[in-house]
Amino acid sequence: MAGSIYDHLLSNGVTRRSFLKFCSATAATLGLSSSMVPRIAEALEKKERPSVVWLHYSECTGDSESVLRASKPSIAQVILDIVSLEYHETIMAPSGHAAEKSLHDIITKKKGKYIAVYEGAVPTKDGGIYCFIGGHTAIDSCKQVAAGAMANIAVGNCACFGGIAAASPNPTGCKGIQDIIGGTVLNIPGCPMNPENFTAVIVHLLTFGSLPALDSLGRPLFAFGKLIHNNCERRPHFDQGQFVRQWGDMGHRLGWCLYEMGCKGPMAFQNCPTIRWNEGTSWPVQAGHPCIACATPNNWDDAYPFYKRLEGLPGVGWQANADKIGLGIAVGTAAAVAAHGAIRAAKQRKVPKDDGEGHE
Numbered sequence: 423m424a425g426s427i428y429d430h431l432l433s434n435g436v437t438r439r440s441f442l443k444f445c446s447a448t449a450a451t452l453g454l455s456s457s458m459v460p461r462i463a464e465a466l467e468k469k470e471r472p473s474v475v476w477l478h479y480s481e482c483t484g485d486s487e488s489v490l491r492a493s494k495p496s497i498a499q500v501i502l503d504i505v506s507l508e509y510h511e512t513i514m515a516p517s518g519h520a521a522e523k524s525l526h527d528i529i530t531k532k533k534g535k536y537i538a539v540y541e542g543a544v545p546t547k548d549g550g551i552y553c554f555i556g557g558h559t560a561i562d563s564c565k566q567v568a569a570g571a572m573a574n575i576a577v578g579n580c581a582c583f584g585g586i587a588a589a590s591p592n593p594t595g596c597k598g599i600q601d602i603i604g605g606t607v608l609n610i611p612g613c614p615m616n617p618e619n620f621t622a623v624i625v626h627l628l629t630f631g632s633l634p635a636l637d638s639l640g641r642p643l644f645a646f647g648k649l650i651h652n653n654c655e656r657r658p659h660f661d662q663g664q665f666v667r668q669w670g671d672m673g674h675r676l677g678w679c680l681y682e683m684g685c686k687g688p689m690a691f692q693n694c695p696t697i698r699w700n701e702g703t704s705w706p707v708q709a710g711h712p713c714i715a716c717a718t719p720n721n722w723d724d725a726y727p728f729y730k731r732l733e734g735l736p737g738v739g740w741q742a743n744a745d746k747i748g749l750g751i752a753v754g755t756a757a758a759v760a761a762h763g764a765i766r767a768a769k770q771r772k773v774p775k776d777d778g779e780g781h782e
C-alpha cells in the first residue's frame with residue numbers, strides 16, 4: 423500500500439529481511455508467539471505512519487536522546503520511521519510562531535488521530551509558572567494536547583511519576599502526566615525509558631488497534647510485569663551468597679551479585695535484563711552498576727541512597743504501588759533477600775582475596 427509504514431521503510435533503505443527481523447524482535451518484546459509475526463508485518467505493510475506530537479516539560483531530554491542515539495541505523499532508526507514525528511520541540515525545524523502554528527494545525531486538523539507523547543514532569547506550584555511553552559503553562563499545554571489525542575503516552579520516570587523533578591522537597595510541585603490529564607495514560611517509565619518498549623507499544627497499537635495490557639501504574643505488562651531480580655544474570659551469585667563488597671574487588675570483576683552495593687533489582691519491575699540497551703548490547707547491572715529502580719514511582723526518594731544495601735522488606739510505598747502479583751513476588755523476594763542476608767552474616771562468607779592482578 424502506497425504511503426504505508428512498510429513503503430516508508432523501503433524508501434529509506436530498510437530491506438525486507440530487516441523489516442521481518444524487526445517484526446520478530448518486536449513480537450518477542452511484546453511477549454507474543456512467533457505466529458503473530460505475520461500479523462504485525464501485515465499491519466505495518468498496510469497502515470500509514472501515525473502522527474506523533476512529542477512534548478517536553480521539566481526534564482533533561484534523556485528519553486529523546488534514548489530514542490535518537492544509535493551507533494548504526496537500526497532499531498532506533500526504525501522507531502523514528504514507523505511514526506511521523508510532526509512536532510518535537512528539540513529536533514523540529516520550525517521555531518517560535520511557526521512551531522506554535524505546527525502544533526495548532528496538528529491538534530485541530532488531526533483531532534483524534536495523533537498520538538501524544540509527553541516527556542518530563544509538570545510543575546503545578548504557583549499556578550504552574552515554572553514551565554511555560556509559547557506563553558502557556560505545561561498544565562494547559564498537556565491538557566490541550568491530550569484532549570484530541572487518540573492515545574496519551576508518558577515516557578521516562580518524570581512524565582510518568584514526577585521523577586527527579588518531583589523528588590523531595592519538590593520545590594515546583596512537579597507531578598506526572600496522569601495526575602494532570604486523568605483518564606488512561608500509558609506510562610513507559612525508566613531513566614530514560616527503553617526505546618524498544620516505546621516501539622513495541624506503537625506496533626501493538628497499529629496491529630491490534632488498542633494499547634497493550636497495563637498494570638495498576640499504567641505500565642505495559644509486557645515490559646514491566648517481571649521482577650528484575652528474577653531475570654538477572656547475576657542471580658545465581660545471589661543464590662550462592664556471592665556478593666560484590668567493594669567497587670573493583672574480585673567479586674565485581676567476576677560479575678557477582680550487586681545486592682550489597684545497593685542494587686534495587688529485588689524491588690524493581692522492568693525488562694532490562696532481557697531486551698537490554700544500545701541495541702541489546704548491555705544493561706546497567708551487566709555493566710557492573712546496581713539497579714536504581716528507575717521505573718518505580720518515587721525512586722529518587724525511596725531507593726536512595728542508591729549505593730546503600732536494601733534492608734529487609736521493601737518500604738510501604740513500593741508495596742502499595744505494586745500489582746498484586748508483583749506484590750507477591752516482591753514480598754517473597756524481599757523475604758529471600760532478608761534470609762540471604764542472615765545466612766550470609768552467619769557464614770561470614772569471604773570474597774576471594776584480591777591481589778590486584780585479578781588472581782586469588
Ligand code: SF4
Nearest residue numbers: 654657679680685687
Ligand atoms: S540483587 Fe541486583 S545484581 Fe543481584 S541478582 Fe538481584 S538484580 Fe541482579
